[in-house]
Amino acid sequence: PKALKGAKGFIAAFDLETGAPKWLKDVPGGIVGSVAIADGLAIACATDGKVRAFSLESGERRWIYDAKSPLFAPPAVVNGVAYCGDLRGALHAVTTRDGKAKWTLDLGSDATAKAPGMIYGGPVVHGGKLYVATCNLEGASARQPTAVVCIGGN
Secondary structure, rough: OOOOOOEEEEEEEEEEOOOEEEEEEEOOOOOOOOOOOEOEEEEOOOOOOOOEEEEOOOEEEEEEEEEOOOOOOOEEEEEEEEEOOOOEEEEEEEEEOOOOOEEEOOOOOOOOOOOOOOOOOOOEEEEEEEEEEOOOOOOOOOOOOOOEEOOOOO
């Protein structure tokens, strides 16, 4: 996280049969996690705190969402919603249709979660529930307990 200033990245699509590049887009932040492919989009989280969606076909940027904190973890996409975790410990639910926020959950300040820390690993959706883990390698909660949080369901 300390080396984020000046990080740059790109996202690219290739023809699976020939390996030829279809398109390449520069991103003003590093892309540390894998890119999610869903709903005709390539959805990428970046260290500049932005989630971007690009058309799989043309590479045209469809939308951008500002999480306001660096993102290392890859997104999980289910039923038209991208779930993205940031380094402040907030989980963002963003619609794939237009990149608008459905909700944001700060795991550190939420009364039921009480799980401060950074989110380095991608959220997982299984059985209608969303799972995310915090990590406290550094920052305000360094060396404090971490948690795996389950959101949704009974």
